[in-house]
Amino acid sequence: MLAFQKSNAQEKPNIVFILSDDAGYADFGFQGSKDFKTPNLDALAKSGVKFTQAYVSAAVCGPSRAGLLTGMYQQKFGYEENNVPGYMSHSGLTGDDMGLPLDQKTVADYLQKLGYKTAVFGKWHMGNADRFHPTKRGFDEFYGFRGGARSYYEITKHSKKQRKEDRLERGFEGYKESEIYLTDALAKETMSFMERNKENPFFVYLSFNAVHTPMEARADDLKTIPSHLTGKRRTLAAMTIGLDRACGQVLQKIKDLGIEKNTLIVFANDNGGPSDSNESNNHPLSGTKANHLEGGIRIPFLMSWKGQLKKSTTFNKPVSTLDLLPTFVTLAGGDVSKIKGLDGVDLLPYLKKGNKGKPHETLYWKKEARGAIRHNDYKLIRFPDRPAELYNIEDDISEVNDLASVHPEKVKELYKMLFDWELTLERPLWQLKRVYEGKAAVRMDKYRKPKINN
Structure with a gap:
């Protein structure tokens, strides 16, 4: 049980957490893009802190979200793979039975007990079965879809896919499709929730499916894209405009409601951009979604709180989306020392109180072998089919200079640390029928050289 502070509930800060899906590391203005226009998110970056070494706990959507929602490495409770059809488990689980284990508390569970109104808008991807539903995992309100991806437009009886988890849902089993582009609809619902709860502390988890496939953009956004961008890259740029516009509407609503000084705002992405399926750009990072090069696990990450966090600052030490739960719960008045097994830390002391230490000296990733x-400064990547690679990330952000043969003792040291960590993990609850997942099974040499694609 969390300890409560004695402060008045209405004095507690609101928390708005915005998560994009499959965006490229460099596909935002505040990350250096010249072609992808994101004025609203650029303004958010200038209003607070930009983290230059922010990581997710997994290189694919589902496990990454399980980690950020629980504040602990998701492998500790067996959530190592995406929960999608085509997987198998050692206990006979089917696709719909795969989800965030019910004995795991979410950040919404803790905030709800601390007096917050909680809501998730958009992609859930934490289990399709009713028992995994957001309204049973600490969220008072839900408007979105249970699965991992769906069309940005209305799904009708004539649509090719009629899976339950793809359908747009309000609350529990309140199915009704939106008549507007889904990214816009999620922003609209978020603004309505904040309006209705402006007198109470609230937690918003705005979980966009943008810019995940399918590649669908508004026609008016496509018309604004420079002619030198073509194909998927052109569509992605237009989808990013839609994402940025929706974020801007939510941010403006916070200002209009007069709650800007009492609202912590966080923006992040769920994993690296999949440069094959949507032609995202992870420059200067090597790698892509689903592998453990920096391009698969390092993300854009912003935090803003008017009057509390200094404007136009950068934080250059490693942080993780595992840090979101302890940061949010502590801010809400909870005592995270009472929560067993947390791997994240409260970030605010490092930003506000001058803590000069590192939030994390060590971070881990694992998927199958x-x-x-x-x-x-050193990073070891272990492969099932060839020798491990070693990089000095501070000197070599693009991971092009393998130091394994130069520093064999460092390889041995990090190998042992990785093995020791793996001994603390649970067996994966489900696995792929094949040995490795899609592109992740391919040698990563094709992703080695960072793609320059402004």
Whole structure:
């Protein structure tokens, strides 16, 4: 049980967490893009802190979200793979039975007990079965879809896919499709929730499916894209305009409601951009979604709180989306020392109180036989089919200079640390029928050289 502070509930800060889906590391203005126009998110970056070394706990959507929602490495409770049809489990689970284990508390569970109104808008991807539903995992309100991806437009009886988890849902089993572009609809619902709860502390988890496939953009946004961008890259740029516009509407609503000084705003992405399926740009990082190079696990990450966090600042030490739960719960008046097994830390002391230490000296990743560890400046990547690779991330952000043969003792040290960590994990609750997942099974040499694609 969390300890409560004695402060008046209405004095507690609101928390708005915005998550984009499959965006490229460099596909935002505040990350250096010249072609992708994101004025609203650029303004958010200038209003607070930009993290230059922010990581997710997994290189694919589902496990990454399980980690950020629980504040602990998701492999600790067996959530190592995406929960999608085509998987199998050692206990006979089917696709719909795969989800965030019910014995795991979410950040919404903790905030709800601390007096917050909680809501998730958009992609859930934490289990399709009713028992995994957001309204049973700490969220008072839900408007979105249970699965991992769906059309940005109305799904009708004539649509090719009629899966329950793809359908747009309000609350529990309140199915009704939106008549407007889904990215816009999610922003609209978020603004309505904030309006209705402006007198109470609230937590918003705005979980966009943008810019995940399918590649569908508004026609008017496509018309604004420069002619030198073509194909998927052109569509992605237009979808990013839609994402930025929706974020801008939510941010403006916070200002209009007069709650800007009492609202912490966080923007992040769920994993690296999949440069094959949507032609995202992860420059200067090597790698892509589903692998453990930096392009698969390092993300854009912003935090803003008017009057509390200094404007136009950068934080250059490693942080993780595992840090969201302890940051949010502590801010809400909870005592995270009472929560067993947390791997994240409260970030605000490092930003507000001058804590000069590192939030994390060591971070881990694992998927099947593949794994990675970053310890201080060095990162080891372990493969099932060839020797491990070692990089000095501070000196070599693009991971092009393998130092494994130069520092064999460092390889041995990090290998042992990675193995020791793996001994603390549970067996995966489900696995792919094949040995490795799609592109992740391919040698990563094709992703080695960062793509320059402004």
